[in-house]
Amino acid sequence: MKDRQQPKIFLEEKIYSDKQKRNPIGYIKLVQYLTGEAIPHVEYKLDEDHHGKGIMSKEFPKYLKLCKKYEFTRLIANVKADNVPSIRILEKNGFLKFGTISDDSLIYITDLKLTDSVRAFHKHVLSNVNFCLRT
Numbered sequence: 168m169k170d171r172q173q174p175k176i177f178l179e180e181k182i183y184s185d186k187q188k189r190n191p192i193g194y195i196k197l198v199q200y201l202t203g204e205a206i207p208h209v210e211y212k213l214d215e216d217h218h219g220k221g222i223m224s225k226e227f228p229k230y231l232k233l234c235k236k237y238e239f240t241r242l243i244a245n246v247k248a249d250n251v252p253s254i255r256i257l258e259k260n261g262f263l264k265f266g267t268i269s270d271d272s273l274i275y276i277t278d279l280k281l282t283d284s285v286r287a288f289h290k291h292v293l294s295n296v297n298f299c300l301r302t
């Protein structure tokens with residue numbers, strides 16, 4: 168019997184604390200929820216004792232290059248509105264705030280194929296319109 172709750176996982180990259188890659192401390196992955204939209208969600212996490220050391224700032228752009236290489240170019244991320252470090256990671260890597268999905272959750276999107284000028288235009292449009300996807 169198929170488990171409808173199991174998302175498909177693409178391109179899971181583990182993050183290690185050591186060059187020998189013995190100690191995984193986090194991951195970045197693309198997840199596609201079978202019941203949701205076809206665009207993959209990017210999910211990322213580090214163990215708590217490795218937060219705030221610049222690790223994700225370094226790893227995330229490398230991961231996006233990998234996504235582009237494998238032609239996963241349109242990505243979504245859900246983030247809690249108070250998750251400042253996560254929002255910084257998304258915004259400094261070109262994700263744009265698309266709207267809200269609940270009182271405390273934001274949705275960010277990117278298209279890695281966009282040129283900087285098209286991205287700037289999208290940013291302008293999105294920052295002037297607040298989309299509310301679900302109430």
Ligand SMILES: CC(C)(COP(=O)(O)OP(=O)(O)OC[C@H]1O[C@@H](n2cnc3c(N)ncnc32)[C@H](O)[C@@H]1OP(=O)(O)O)[C@@H](O)C(=O)NCCC(=O)NCCS
Pocket residue numbers: 211212213214217218219220221222223224225244245246247250251252253255256259
């Ligand atoms: C979100 C997460 C991946 C960020 O990774 P990280 O390696 O700790 O982040 P970095 O140290 O690279 O910092 C990223 C940015 O956030 C800022 N930041 C880090 N910790 C912060 C804090 N506690 N408060 C405010 N800003 C913070 C950094 O200054 C940096 O911004 P800058 O580039 O403008 O200087 C990590 O905190 C985590 O795994 N959290 C739990 C899981 C999670 O929230 N995942 C995301 C779900 S959407």
